[in-house]
Amino acid sequence: MKEPLLCVDNLTTRFTTSSGTVLAVDRVSFSISRGEVLGIVGESGSGKSQIFMSIAGLLPPNGQVSGEARFLGRNLIGADESELNRIRGRALAFVFQDPMTALHPFRTIASQLTEMLRLHRGLDHGAARAEALRLLDRVHIPDAKRRLDMYPHELSGGMRQRVMIAMSISCNPRLLIADEPTTALDVTVQLQVLDLLDELRRDEGIAIALITHDMGVVSRLSDRVIVIYAGNIVEEGTTEEVLLSPTHPYTQGLLASMPDLYRPLSALSPIPGYPPDGRQARKGCMFAPRCSRAQNVCRDVFPELTARTGRQRQACHFPISGSQGLAS
Amino acid sequence: MINMSPSEGSEEGLRVRNLSVTYRISRGPFRRPDELRALRDVDLDIAPGRSLGVVGESGSGKSSMARAFLRLQSLSGGKIVWRGHDITQMTEEAFRHMRPDIQMVFQDPLASLNPRMQVADLIAEPLLTHRRDLGKVERRKIVIETMGRVGLRPEFAERYPHQLSGGQAQRVGIARAIVLSPKLLICDEAVSALDVSVQAQVLTLLKQLQEEMGLSLLFISHDLAVVRYVSDDIIVLYLGRLVEYAPRDILFENPRHPYTRALISSVLSSNPRIEREHRSPPIGGDIPSPINPPSGCPFHTRCPIAEAICREKMPELRHWPDGARVACHVANRGLVPPSETTLKGMQ
Numbered sequence: 001m002k003e004p005l006l007c008v009d010n011l012t013t014r015f016t017t018s019s020g021t022v023l024a025v026d027r028v029s030f031s032i033s034r035g036e037v038l039g040i041v042g043e044s045g046s047g048k049s050q051i052f053m054s055i056a057g058l059l060p061p062n063g064q065v066s067g068e069a070r071f072l073g074r075n076l077i078g079a080d081e082s083e084l085n086r087i088r089g090r091a092l093a094f095v096f097q098d099p100m101t102a103l104h105p106f107r108t109i110a111s112q113l114t115e116m117l118r119l120h121r122g123l124d125h126g127a128a129r130a131e132a133l134r135l136l137d138r139v140h141i142p143d144a145k146r147r148l149d150m151y152p153h154e155l156s157g158g159m160r161q162r163v164m165i166a167m168s169i170s171c172n173p174r175l176l177i178a179d180e181p182t183t184a185l186d187v188t189v190q191l192q193v194l195d196l197l198d199e200l201r202r203d204e205g206i207a208i209a210l211i212t213h214d215m216g217v218v219s220r221l222s223d224r225v226i227v228i229y230a231g232n233i234v235e236e237g238t239t240e241e242v243l244l245s246p247t248h249p250y251t252q253g254l255l256a257s258m259p260d261l262y263r264p265l266s267a268l269s270p271i272p273g274y275p276p277d278g279r280q281a282r283k284g285c286m287f288a289p290r291c292s293r294a295q296n297v298c299r300d301v302f303p304e305l306t307a308r309t310g311r312q313r314q315a316c317h318f319p320i321s322g323s324q325g326l327a328s
Numbered sequence: 329m330i331n332m333s334p335s336e337g338s339e340e341g342l343r344v345r346n347l348s349v350t351y352r353i354s355r356g357p358f359r360r361p362d363e364l365r366a367l368r369d370v371d372l373d374i375a376p377g378r379s380l381g382v383v384g385e386s387g388s389g390k391s392s393m394a395r396a397f398l399r400l401q402s403l404s405g406g407k408i409v410w411r412g413h414d415i416t417q418m419t420e421e422a423f424r425h426m427r428p429d430i431q432m433v434f435q436d437p438l439a440s441l442n443p444r445m446q447v448a449d450l451i452a453e454p455l456l457t458h459r460r461d462l463g464k465v466e467r468r469k470i471v472i473e474t475m476g477r478v479g480l481r482p483e484f485a486e487r488y489p490h491q492l493s494g495g496q497a498q499r500v501g502i503a504r505a506i507v508l509s510p511k512l513l514i515c516d517e518a519v520s521a522l523d524v525s526v527q528a529q530v531l532t533l534l535k536q537l538q539e540e541m542g543l544s545l546l547f548i549s550h551d552l553a554v555v556r557y558v559s560d561d562i563i564v565l566y567l568g569r570l571v572e573y574a575p576r577d578i579l580f581e582n583p584r585h586p587y588t589r590a591l592i593s594s595v596l597s598s599n600p601r602i603e604r605e606h607r608s609p610p611i612g613g614d615i616p617s618p619i620n621p622p623s624g625c626p627f628h629t630r631c632p633i634a635e636a637i638c639r640e641k642m643p644e645l646r647h648w649p650d651g652a653r654v655a656c657h658v659a660n661r662g663l664v665p666p667s668e669t670t671l672k673g674m675q
Contacts, residue, residue: 043523043524043525044494044523156614156615157386158614159614186385186386186550186615187385187550187551187552187591187594187595188385188590188591188594188610188611188615188630189614189615190594190596191594191596191610191611192610192612195609195610213523213524214524214596215524215598216595216596216597216598216603217596218598219596219597219598219599219600219602219603220596220600220603220607239600240600240601243598243599243600244599244600244601253525254524254525255598256528257524257525257527257528257529258524258528258553258598259528259531259551259553259554259556259557260553260597260598260599261552261553261556261580261592261595261597262597262599262602263599265556265557268528268531268532268557269528270525270526270528270529270531270532271525271528271529272529274493274495274496274526275493275523275525277493
């Protein structure tokens, strides 16, 4: 079997803070194949972004990582800066939530794009400008020629996010880490940007790690999904499996607490309690205090991620079987 | 103006007519400031105990609306009539007497709470301002009672905002808003900053409080699925214009304005089969700048059914027999015979 594009094994990330050690990512293992979209779903503080910050070596100095993350055959954990710099922005690219903070406010779109193309791809000025124009066209920015000489504030939020995507694909990445790429956008624009990401995957075979809190976004774009709670993967499966027949009570609770236009109004039912903040002692299942199915074993024994029912994997001692899942 | 809603004639609820808000935006010295017409001629009614959802994207004017109701924003036109009194014409003194009736829940719970006050004092603060007749013991009693109502256990009384999670902080925000037993609660993106699992808790709480206390609710949000959950009636705003009003089920089952349709079909479902099988392509284009809105109907630049007239003339809001009101030249052609709104000018 061909090795996956990215293969993460037993990844653990800790932060040392003045109020103790925070375990942000706890024994996480997963993989992403070429051209695949993996949805990484979790709420704020779940550690979903920290997984990828750890992999890309972008943690603040107080973060420590253990485990392995093999990308294109190389382990990135513990790799030196120069090696990471050869990979980041090229084979491994990012798109963040807020394009306004990622773009330089005082420089034109052209100058930001061409700088990157000259630096990473060694193009001369003329070639870089032509390539910048091609990239803006590629992400469907209308009137691209005129937009090249604009400043970020002159563009709408959707256009800015397209510029960010143009930058991130400028060096032909194999994996695009998209962290809440549409969260800051208006709904009518969100769909356009998701469709653009889908197109890039289809046409250029770019794999996407789609980090989001929004099950709708995952449902639209992902092939497979992992659900993160308190730094652990609690469920993994294809998008259809996880969203249509969730087996982990947290996944089911998350789906049931999302208002959905395509479900009856009465279906909204919140998960009681609040997510833990990462400083708590880790014993047993982290979701147990909020879980209606929890029994004594859940408070004592950590549930490993395994396939207990079918192909779907879940970290739960008492997984929900098919018939008890959400009706589609 | 004709008013078809159940509150007509009564002096009870909220009645807003021709609400207009204009901002002047400086372009630097010696240049005429730009005008940003955030809201133009918006009419709405909320009867006692009813909830009205307001949906719109960036630039729709929805936040200006919330601010106008609390007089945090002056109007460039129109009136806001609360229980028979136009609050825009009131003296400061008279408005202060009315202020306990109208309370607001804000988007960012932590930013709206004084970090140096304990939860109990934060909730007691409105009582100190508006209910000077209360003694310390009575005040404490109301605070604890209110905490119970919003699902905060008594041990939270001594906590500070930084010791609260987002959901708990929003409960404190709601407690502050309901402690004076208001009649109208304005929620401006009140659950948007919360995590999904907590958002549902707060939504359920708001709905339950509305029913228990008989509150009128004005619920402003960019999220149509959330608005659907709490609203009896819904208005849709686009670039400061009201484009459609309808009772909830009518709006979702039979949206008539092409923008409402686009908005509804842009909402993603967590059901991947729906996403993969029956998904119309997204509507194109961007929301134009509200500083320089399109002529005629503001939606015509993105509208799939726009005609020549749409570029020239802003469509009138017309009443449909089922209670919907729609501002669209093309959609309203389905409305025969010409509706009673043609009488409007004579009244």
